[in-house]
Amino acid sequence: MQINIPQSWHEHLNDEFEKPYFRKLTQFVDDERQKHEVFPPEEDVFSAFQHAPYDNVNVFLLGQDPYHDNNQAHGLCFSVRPGIKPPPSLVNMFKELREDQGCRIPNIGYLVPWADQGILMLNAVLTVRAHQANSHKNHGWETFTDHVIKVVNAKESPVVFVLWGGYAQKKKALIDTTRHTIIESAHPSPLSARNGFFGSRPFSKINQALQAAGKAEIDWQIPDL
Template identity: 85%
Template sequence: MQITIPEDWHAHLKQEFEKPYFQKLTSFVDGERAQYEVFPPEENVFSAFQHTPYANVNVFLLGQDPYHDNNQAHGLCFSVRPGIKPPPSLVNMFKELREDQGCSIPNNGYLVPWADQGILMLNAVLTVRAHQANSHKNHGWETFTDEVIRIVSAKEEPVIFVLWGGYAQKKQALIDTSRHTVISSAHPSPLSARNGFFGSHPYSKINQALRAAGKPEIDWQIPNLQA
C-alpha cells in the first residue's frame, strides 16, 4: 500500500505507519487487492490528506466506509467521481444545502471544492472490497483514523467536527470539546435523514462557527461540471 500524504501530515502520523497494527493493515489491504477489486484505487486511498493538509484543517467531516460500487469512491467521504450519479446520502446533503444555504443542486457529486477549502473529509475506514459494504472494517483502519481525530483535536486553533449519525457521534470522546465545536445530527442516509438531518442546518452552523473563530467561511456551492 502506497502512503502518499503531504509532509505536514506525515510528520504527525509517521509513528502510526511504523506500528505493528498498521503493518498488518497494509498486508491485509495488499492481499485483498491481489485477490479482489478494492475501492478506492490505491492512489486515492489518502486523498483526504492530499486535498486538506494538516495546517489547513478547519472542519473535519467524518464518514464511515467508502462507497463500494464501481467508480464511486475516490478517497473523500460522501464524494463521488465526476460523471457518477450522487448516491442517496449525498442527494439528501444537497437537498439540505439548498434549504440551508440556497445553493443550487449541482449536476455532480464531486466534493473536492469543499476539501480544498479546509474540510478534511475522512472515512473511518479507508478501503472496501468491491460491492461488499464494511468488508474492511475491524482490520486496523479505525485505529489509524481515531489517531487522526486525536491529532486534529490537538490543534491549537479551533476546528469544527461534523458528526452525522450514531457511528460518527461515538468519536466525540476523542475530541477536546472545550476547545473545538462539535456539530452533530442524524445521518443524511435515506433511513435517518427525516429523523433529524433535514432541517439541522449544518452548513450555516459550520460557517457561523468559522466566523466566530475568525476563519474564512466555506463557499458551499459545488460548481456544475461540463458534460
C-alpha cells in the same frame, strides 16, 4: 499500499505507519487487492489528506465506509467522481444545502471544492472490497483514523467536527469541546435523514463556528461540470 500524504501530515502520522497494527493492515489491504477488486484505487486511499494539509484543516467531516460500487469512491467521504450519479446520502446533503444556504443542486457529486477549502473529509475505514459494504472494517483502519481525530484535536486552532449519525458520534470522546466545536445530527442516509438531518442546517452552523473563530467561511456551492 502506497502512503501518499503531504509533508504537513508526516510528523503527526509517521510513527503510526511503523506500528505493528498498521503493518498488518497494509498486508491485509495488499492481499485483498491481489484477490479482489478494492475501492478506492490505491493512489486515492489517502486523498483526503492531499486535499487538506494538516495546517489547513478547519473542518473535519467524518464518514464511515467508502462507497463500494464501481467508480464511486475516490478517498473523500460522501464524494463521488465526476460523471457518477450522486448516491442517496449525498442527494439528501444537497437538498439540505439548498434549504440551508440557498445553493443550487449541482449536476455532480464531486466534493473536492469543499476539501480544498480546509475540510478533512475522512471515512473511518479507508478501503472496501467491491460491492461488499463494511468488508474492511475491524482490520485496523479505525485505529488509524481515531489517531487522525486525536492529532486534529491537538491543533491549537479551533476545528469544527461534523458528526452525522450514531457511528460518528461515538468519536465525541476523542474531541476537546472546550477548544473545538461539534456539530451533530442524524445521518443524511435515506434511513435517517427525516429523523433529524433535514432541517439541522449543518452548513450554516459550520460557517457560524468558523466565523466565531475568525476563519474564512466555506463556499458550499459545488460548480456544475
